[in-house]
Amino acid sequence: MTALVGLLGAPTSLHPVEAFASILFIAIGAGASGALNMWWDADIDAVMRRTSSRPIPSGRVQPGEALAIGVGLSGLSVIMLGLAANILAAALLAFTIFFYAVIYSMWLKRSTPQNIVIGGAAGAFPPMIGWVCATGSIGIEAWLMFALIFIWTPPHFWALALFMRKDYDNAGVPMLTVTHGRRTTRVHILVYTVLLVILAVATAATSIGGPVYLTAAVVLNALFLKDAWRIWQRDETDAEADGYKVEKSFFKLSLLYLFLHFGAILAEAALKPFGLGGWGWL
Amino acid sequence: MAIKVEHELHHRRKGRNVGVALLLVGFIGIVVALTFVKVAQGDFELPRVEEASS
Numbered sequence: 001m002t003a004l005v006g007l008l009g010a011p012t013s014l015h016p017v018e019a020f021a022s023i024l025f026i027a028i029g030a031g032a033s034g035a036l037n038m039w040w041d042a043d044i045d046a047v048m049r050r051t052s053s054r055p056i057p058s059g060r061v062q063p064g065e066a067l068a069i070g071v072g073l074s075g076l077s078v079i080m081l082g083l084a085a086n087i088l089a090a091a092l093l094a095f096t097i098f099f100y101a102v103i104y105s106m107w108l109k110r111s112t113p114q115n116i117v118i119g120g121a122a123g124a125f126p127p128m129i130g131w132v133c134a135t136g137s138i139g140i141e142a143w144l145m146f147a148l149i150f151i152w153t154p155p156h157f158w159a160l161a162l163f164m165r166k167d168y169d170n171a172g173v174p175m176l177t178v179t180h181g182r183r184t185t186r187v188h189i190l191v192y193t194v195l196l197v198i199l200a201v202a203t204a205a206t207s208i209g210g211p212v213y214l215t216a217a218v219v220l221n222a223l224f225l226k227d228a229w230r231i232w233q234r235d236e237t238d239a240e241a242d243g244y245k246v247e248k249s250f251f252k253l254s255l256l257y258l259f260l261h262f263g264a265i266l267a268e269a270a271l272k273p274f275g276l277g278g279w280g281w282l
Numbered sequence: 283m284a285i286k287v288e289h290e291l292h293h294r295r296k297g298r299n300v301g302v303a304l305l306l307v308g309f310i311g312i313v314v315a316l317t318f319v320k321v322a323q324g325d326f327e328l329p330r331v332e333e334a335s336s
Contacts, residue, residue, distance in 0.1 A: 017319045021312050084316055 003027070005262045006130025006145055009208045009269045014085070014134050021084035022133040026126060029077035029093045033122070035070035036101035039063055041109070044171040050164060070101070085133035092132055096125040110172070113179040120153030121146075127262070141208045148203065148261060151196045155189045155228065156254040162186075162231075163244035163251070186232050189250075193228035197221040200261060208265050210278040216264040220257050227253055 003026040007019055014022065038045065038056055046057035055061035074097050082090030104119035112118075127145035132138055161168055161175040162185060168175045176185045200221055204214035227250040234246060271277030320326055 015319050015323065017315045021316055024312070 001259075002145070002149065002262050003126035003130035003133075005266045005269075006127030006132075006142065007134050008130075009127075009141065009145075009265050010131045010134035010139075011207070012135050018084055019133075022081060022089070023130070025077045025081040025084060026093060026129055026133075028073050029081070029097055030126065032070050032073035032077055033097040033100040035066045035073065036097070037105045039066040039070060040101070040105045042066075044110075044173060048164075048167040048171050050167055081129075081133070086136050088136060088138075089129050089132040092125060092129045096122055096129065099125070110174065113174050113176045115174065116157045116176075117154050120150050123153060124149035141206055144199070144203050144206060144208070145262075145265070147199055148196075149258065151192060151199060152254065152258055155192045155196070156251065156258075158185050158189050158192075159231065159247050159251040159254065162239070162247045182236055186234070190228045190232040193225055197225050205279075207278060208268065210268040210271075212267045212271070212277075213261075213264040216260050220260055224250075224253060224257055 004023050007014065007022060013019075038054055041051075042054075042056040042063055045051035045054050051057065056063055056066055074094075078090050078094045078097070081093050100119070100122035104115070104122050108115040108119050124146045127149070128138060128142040131142035131145070158176055161177040162182060165177060165182075168178055176188060200217050201214075203209050204217055209217075227246060230246045231250055239245075239247060268277040
């Protein structure tokens with residue numbers, strides 16, 4: 001979805017067939033990197049409740065099959081994106097798959113509590129790839145969309161780690177909650193949320209922003225900041241007493257937060273052909 | 283005993299085989315459509331060789 005927003009939000013447009021093929025092959029590339037991640041992480045997926053029903057731990061897919069699917073679809077998606085859009089987009093997709101499967105899954109995830117911070121880049125590339133498909137170059141707006149997901153990812157996963165604590169403990173994944181404690185994690189969530197709020201609201205002033213985006217950003221960021229503040233104020237006793245209600249609420253809101261921010265960017269792009277959208281018509 | 287042309291495995295795999303066939307047809311369709319669009323847009327045209335003048 002974020003790749004589609006990057007593609008449609010760009011100032012230049014692709015032929016609908018090229019746009020459809022580009023989004024399809026980016027999605028296939030994302031699926032391929034997911035298959036490679038599940039092949040490599042099958043051992044820890046099996047011990048975590050959240051991931052134990054994935055295809056490999058549940059026995060529906062053999063590890064070798066997942067590896068073959070991951071490698072095969074990676075090659076196919078990169079080559080086809082190069083043909084459908086351009087070489088830079090294909091190179092970015094190849095780098096994203098490499099980053100997610102090798103840098104994040106094989107290296108960072110099990111070795112550093114900064115796993116989710118640096119690894120978040122893998123999920124942040126798709127809108128940039130979409131933008132590059134349309135324009136052939138990486139503009140400031142593409143970097144802003146990248147940064148939006150990159151800074152959003154850590155607080156999103158740290159909130160999950162707070163209320164799924166046993167999962168990460170059992171799997172031995174060095175999440176911040178395990179290595180630096182839960183108080184530090186709460187502080188980190190607030191700090192990253194403040195950075196995110198500044199970035200998300202400032203994006204409204206760029207060419208991908210506009211009144212619709214600004215309205216959505218102000219409302220969503222106020223709600224997000226309020227929940228992050230509440231997470232910071234609480235301690236474990238409070239959280240356990242109400243079953244991590246605030247942390248769960250923050251996590252759910254984070255999903256809606258990202259979806260609606262990109263939805264607002266898409267709305268601005270969709271309004272432009274009618275003379276609306278962006279700031280130009282005001 | 284009559285020879286069974288259709289093995290039970292063929293029945294079980296039918297859905298998967300149809301799925302693979304549809305995927306391949308879809309893929310061919312995308313490649314054909316992309317080719318038409320690229321040719322129509324002139325993406326495959328060779329650069330013109332400048333004729334030497336005088």
